[in-house]
Amino acid sequence: MHTKRLEKEEVVEEIISWEAPEYEYNPKSVFWYWLSLIISIVLIALSLWQKNFLFAVFIFIAELVLLYFSNRFPKLWGFKIDDTGVAIGDSKFYPFSDIHSFDIHPVDEEYKELILRMKSKFSPYTKIFIFRDDEKKIEQRLLKFVEKQEIALSLVDFLEKFFNF
Numbered sequence: 001m002h003t004k005r006l007e008k009e010e011v012v013e014e015i016i017s018w019e020a021p022e023y024e025y026n027p028k029s030v031f032w033y034w035l036s037l038i039i040s041i042v043l044i045a046l047s048l049w050q051k052n053f054l055f056a057v058f059i060f061i062a063e064l065v066l067l068y069f070s071n072r073f074p075k076l077w078g079f080k081i082d083d084t085g086v087a088i089g090d091s092k093f094y095p096f097s098d099i100h101s102f103d104i105h106p107v108d109e110e111y112k113e114l115i116l117r118m119k120s121k122f123s124p125y126t127k128i129f130i131f132r133d134d135e136k137k138i139e140q141r142l143l144k145f146v147e148k149q150e151i152a153l154s155l156v157d158f159l160e161k162f163f164n165f
Contacts, residue, residue: 016081020129021074096145103151115151
């Protein structure tokens with residue numbers, strides 16, 4: 001009986017996949033909503049006093065949007081890292097050639113945040129939640145293709161955490 005040997009080794013592509021929320025959900029207290037409304041009313045009154053009606057309309061619309069999004073639960077997204085890049089759901093894919101570097105920041109007891117620094121100037125950062133237990137596996141996988149660099153928190157990130165948004 002003749003058996004056929006494989007002449008080339010089969011390369012098995014390692015794929016890391018997981019599901020995580022779109023962002024960290026922070027429940028808001030009644031005090032948070034009252035403070036938001038008071039600040040908006042003061043800004044609207046100030047803009048009307050200065051006869052800046054466009055700014056008053058802007059503040060009103062911004063407050064409506066803030067109230068709408070403040071209590072929205074995050075969607076669950078599927079993430080995947082393979083030999084070609086990082087995929088977010090079925091619609092977004094970032095090849096490793098478009099990623100400059102990455103860093104990982106702590107979020108809470110369950111999650112950490114994978115921050116991808118892109119080469120694009122229009123969309124410089126992409127943030128993805130990862131499970132704390134998967135951090136080393138994801139980091140080792142990314143280090144094969146992308147450099148790890150420290151990425152400092154931006155002012156917007158700091159304000160988001162400070163105001164519990």
